[in-house]
Amino acid sequence: MNLALVLTLGALLFSIGIYGVLARRNAVLVLMSIELMLNAVNINLVAFGAWFQDKLAVGQIFALFVIAVAAAEVGIGLAIVLMIFRNRETINLDEVDLLKW
Amino acid sequence: MNGYEWMFAGIALAAGISGALVVSSRNVVHAALFLVATLGSVAALFLLLGAEFVGWTQILIYVGAIVVLLLFGIMLTRAPMGRMALDNPNRGIAFVVAAGTFGVLTWLIWDAFGDERIPLKSVVQTKDIGKSLFDKFVLPFEAISVLLLAALVGAIVLARRD
Numbered sequence: 001m002n003l004a005l006v007l008t009l010g011a012l013l014f015s016i017g018i019y020g021v022l023a024r025r026n027a028v029l030v031l032m033s034i035e036l037m038l039n040a041v042n043i044n045l046v047a048f049g050a051w052f053q054d055k056l057a058v059g060q061i062f063a064l065f066v067i068a069v070a071a072a073e074v075g076i077g078l079a080i081v082l083m084i085f086r087n088r089e090t091i092n093l094d095e096v097d098l099l100k101w
Numbered sequence: 102m103n104g105y106e107w108m109f110a111g112i113a114l115a116a117g118i119s120g121a122l123v124v125s126s127r128n129v130v131h132a133a134l135f136l137v138a139t140l141g142s143v144a145a146l147f148l149l150l151g152a153e154f155v156g157w158t159q160i161l162i163y164v165g166a167i168v169v170l171l172l173f174g175i176m177l178t179r180a181p182m183g184r185m186a187l188d189n190p191n192r193g194i195a196f197v198v199a200a201g202t203f204g205v206l207t208w209l210i211w212d213a214f215g216d217e218r219i220p221l222k223s224v225v226q227t228k229d230i231g232k233s234l235f236d237k238f239v240l241p242f243e244a245i246s247v248l249l250l251a252a253l254v255g256a257i258v259l260a261r262r263d
Contacts, residue, residue, distance in 0.1 A: 020124035022195030072252035
């Protein structure tokens with residue numbers, strides 16, 4: 001199978017994630033788009049790992065690390081979103097402008 | 102095209118369409134369910150590439166844990182419907198940026214790896230992953246454990262009502 005095809009699917013999912021992060025207002029939807037981008041990175045890691053065929057399977061191990069970091073990130077992110085919702089009654093990101101002058 | 106490539110075409114189609122629906126759906130819960138479809142397609146791609154442990158971990162962690170967490174986030178916050186409530190007015194600029202990124206990345210990928218083939222001859226077994234992880238990568242593994250613990254404690258501290 002052609003390596004570049006798999007990498008192109010990764011690039012497609014990454015670009016979809018970028019669009020979601022920039023275009024969405026709801027904080028939970030932005031978190032979902034970030035998950036899409038992290039998954040695109042995992043596709044790249046696993047594809048390069050399958051291409052190299054190394055003994056240590058480094059690509060897959062780093063994909064596992066990225067999955068663990070994504071789990072930690074979404075946990076903290078949702079806790080912050082819940083706290084913002086409790087304090088400001090909204091999670092629209094363009095209304096949360098407390099740090100803007 | 103051989104069997105692997107047909108399967109890859111199906112997986113890529115499913116992942117691309119459901120991924121596009123994640124960022125364009127007008128209902129937050131539908132977006133989460135399309136995210137499940139995208140992540141499941143990516144898990145199938147991992148299995149196709151011979152990464153069996155990563156594929157099943159993807160199903161367990163992403164579909165089983167992260168999407169459920171996101172659904173809880175949707176339920177605990179007020180989830181409005183409709184395009185204006187969910188999207189920015191500067192959607193057009195976002196689309197241009199995303200399309201530009203995709204164009205540049207695709208050009209770069211095909212320029213650099215256009216005629217490389219993935220061998221697809223062996224499945225990396227869970228045994229090999231475990232041996233590698235607990236032999237060469239013990240230190241990052243422990244660091245990620247501490248990171249997860251810190252994230253757990255931090256999430257509880259942030260979300261608790263005093």
